[in-house]
Structure formats: C-alpha cells, structure tokens
Amino acid sequence: MDIIAHAVYGATVCSQKGLAGGRVSDNKRRWYEDVTVYQAALFGVIPDVVSMWPSFLVFIWEGMPGGNFFAWAGGATLIWYHATHSLVVALPACLILGLFRRSLFLPSLAWPLHVIMDAPTHGIGKFQTQPFFPLLDWGVTGINWWEHPGVFAGYWIALPLIWVFIRFWRRRAFFG
C-alpha cells in the first residue's frame, strides 16, 4: 500500500477518534484534537520510512544507478525491509513500547496494521511481505498495488466508507 494510505489507515483504525476508540467516543474533541491520530499516522509509516528512506538517500548520492530505486535496492535494504514488515518484530516492539508508555500502545498498533495491509497488496518478488520474518521466509502472495489501479482505488475508496461507518455507529450510540 502507498505510504500516505498507510498514514491515513493507521490514524483511522488505531487512534482514539478512529475505530479503536470504540462505539462511545469522547464527543468534546474533534478528530484533529486527538494526539493519537498523529501518533498512529506516524507509526503507520515507520516500516517504509525506516527501511527505505536511508537507502533512497544512498541511491541519490550514488547518482541513481539504473534510474529505478526499487530495482536497485537489495542486500541490507531488503533485510531492513523484511524486518520492519514482520509481525515477529512489530508486535513485541508494540508490547515493549506499551510497557514504558501505555498511551503509545494503541497508536503503535498502526505498525503491525501496516504489515497486515501490505501483505495482500504485494505480490511475489523482492518486496513480498514475510509476516514471520526471520523465523519463516513464507510470504503472502498478494497483488502489487502499484501495478493494479483497481487495488489502489479500492483501498482509498474504503477509507471514507469507514469514516461514515464510524460516524453512524457513534450517532446510534449517542441516541440509543
């Protein structure tokens, strides 16, 4: 999934004002006043930022060999990529973080959510999601989102539907 969608899905699912806030949410605050919205968006992009951006800078520094970053990327970049895109790494990281800072536990779940959402949107290849890396090199055979506009459109169209659902769900709770 693209990185902006990861941020928005993280905030939509793993924040207090989002789905994770439950049916009865605090009505005094607007979504943009909820700090967990921003924290979840940040955790949602961590796997891609940590694994790709440093090597992208190296790629630019080396004069963009071949002109395609994704074709060029390999070695340590891929190890980092698989490590950050693994539930074996992400879930314990969330637990440890939650022990030190309880309020960060919920937004940190946007990281494993990133892994779960990348799995069906990446096919066989270098960037296939291996959710149990490094224990297993088994990967989910998904559909590459960057090659299929329908997949890209699908997960973007689903977002406003989730927002409408949350609103309706909470309004019913408010009146009922």
Ligand SMILES: [Zn+2]
């Ligand atoms: Zn990713």
